[in-house]
Amino acid sequence: MKKHLPLILRIIVAVILIQTLRFKFTAHPDSVYIFTKAGLEPVGRIVIGAIELIAGIFLFIPKTIWLGTVLTLGIIVSAIFMHLTRLGIEINGDRGILFYTAILTFILAAIILYLYRKTVPFLKRN
Secondary structure, eight states: OTTTHHHHHHHHHHHHHHHTHHHHHTTOHHHHHHHHHTTOTTHHHHHHHHHHHHHHHHTTSGGGHHHHHHHHHHHHHHHHHHIIIIIOSOOTTOTTHHHHHHHHHHHHHHHHHHHTGGGOGGGOOO
């Protein structure tokens, strides 16, 4: 199980990132509402969706796992910040599911980055 845990965590994070893309790329009303309230509609919605797609793909390429994780952490920290400053925990009656999913994704991505810390090019010791 120990050798499979990093893969399982990467799959979970990638699924969370990628499953939200249909909402962003199809301009789902909830997604448009969120990005409008954040002042990023429509360009921010599309750009962030594209970055999430790239991060999700990078999580499965051995040499770019660290980069996918760093991108994920950047996106998620921004999402958490937006929830805490502009959006609120609950959005359109979702009981905070988006916020709590962002917290979970942040924790899992941080664990992944820790597990793969030796693969980060600029952290390697000679």
